[in-house]
Amino acid sequence: MDYACPHCKRPVRADAAGLRCPACGKTYPIADGIPDFLGEDLARSADPELRRMRFIDRMARIYETPLWYPIVLKLFGGLRSPTPADLIRIAAADVRGVEGRVLDVACGPGTFGRRVASPLLAVFGIDVSMGMLRQGAAYAAQEGVSERFARARVEALPFEDAVFDAVLCCGSLHLFTDTLVALREIARVMKPHAVLSTFTFGAGRGGLLRFRRMREWYRRNHGLHVFDLSELEADLSLAGLSDFRPRLDGSILTFSARKGAAGEIYRSGACS
Numbered sequence: 001m002d003y004a005c006p007h008c009k010r011p012v013r014a015d016a017a018g019l020r021c022p023a024c025g026k027t028y029p030i031a032d033g034i035p036d037f038l039g040e041d042l043a044r045s046a047d048p049e050l051r052r053m054r055f056i057d058r059m060a061r062i063y064e065t066p067l068w069y070p071i072v073l074k075l076f077g078g079l080r081s082p083t084p085a086d087l088i089r090i091a092a093a094d095v096r097g098v099e100g101r102v103l104d105v106a107c108g109p110g111t112f113g114r115r116v117a118s119p120l121l122a123v124f125g126i127d128v129s130m131g132m133l134r135q136g137a138a139y140a141a142q143e144g145v146s147e148r149f150a151r152a153r154v155e156a157l158p159f160e161d162a163v164f165d166a167v168l169c170c171g172s173l174h175l176f177t178d179t180l181v182a183l184r185e186i187a188r189v190m191k192p193h194a195v196l197s198t199f200t201f202g203a204g205r206g207g208l209l210r211f212r213r214m215r216e217w218y219r220r221n222h223g224l225h226v227f228d229l230s231e232l233e234a235d236l237s238l239a240g241l242s243d244f245r246p247r248l249d250g251s252i253l254t255f256s257a258r259k260g261a262a263g264e265i266y267r268s269g270a271c272s
């Protein structure tokens with residue numbers, strides 16, 4: 001499968017400069033084999049969501065070590081939070097039996113995508129951090145895993161409509177400025193009945209995030225969105241995603257949802 005222009009969603013073609021969109025004329029460079037559909041420096045971005053990510057490149061090397069996820073999960077989610085291995089098992093269970101293509105949204109170094117890749121399931125990872133993507137490509141090469149990485153943001157995915165059989169969004173939904181915009185773009189690239197598997201933060205009973213004032217402070221100062229279930233289910237529904245199956249462990253929320261058939265999405269759009 002080829003990438004598509006994130007602006008006009010038409011397939012792009014390789015040329016000497018990288019990938020070019022024949023429809024709108026935009027060109028996207030390729031660095032170290034990784035197409036860059038974002039094309040901006042995070043530190044200089046006018047978008048606060050991207051600017052908040054400006055240090056993320058430097059974290060690529062520690063991201064899969066005990067210095068990151070185990071600490072973050074326990075601190076924010078509480079002592080009963082799932083471990084990173086638990087979260088990988090949950091995501092793998094959500095996509096078990098799925099064949100075709102899976103999109104790993106905000107994939108980091110492919111922490112989740114690399115673990116579900118198989119000869120029957122091709123993984124495409126996107127992230128805004130070139131440092132994370134390079135690290136992911138290095139891990140994948142070492143492990144003999146095939147995952148294709150591209151630099152892009154969730155709000156403008158470089159894929160045509162309805163091309164993925166599953167989507168992973170693990171550890172990032174709480175970072176997106178507008179959850180509904182992100183979910184709508186994710187749903188756009190999902191085939192009917194495709195599954196979305198997510199882990200994020202929920203307003204639960206563990207860790208720092210059990211305190212309402214702490215949740216408000218993180219939202220205000222760091223753009224961190226801690227979901228309550230009814231609000232999230234409403235956004236999923238508006239995006240055309242149903243069969244919401246949430247689970248809260250401490251303040252760590254894992255859930256799956258499915259894209260409705262085309263007719264169901266049309267009806268939900270007509271009512272909104």
Ligand SMILES: [Zn+2]
Binds near residue numbers: 008026
């Ligand atoms: Zn285009």
